[in-house]
Amino acid sequence: MYEFRCGSPVCRTRFTAPTEDELMTEVARHVVVKHRVAKPTKSLVQFVRDNTIREIGVKP
Structure with a gap:
């Protein structure tokens, strides 16, 4: 699972998807x-x- 958190100081958008693509x-x-x-x-x-x-949710 992959996570995006917008880096803009005026935007708090966050979302996830199963693949980086x-x-x-x-x-x-x-x-x-x-x-x-x-x-x-x-x-x-x-x-x-x-x-x-x-990348999130990865277990060793």
């Missing part, structure tokens, strides 16, 4: 709709992936 689909939609970024750059996508997404 599914989560990134939702993140892309969030960025376009909520933050009005019509064409996110590769560097923005990488920043979001590195700083706002984490």
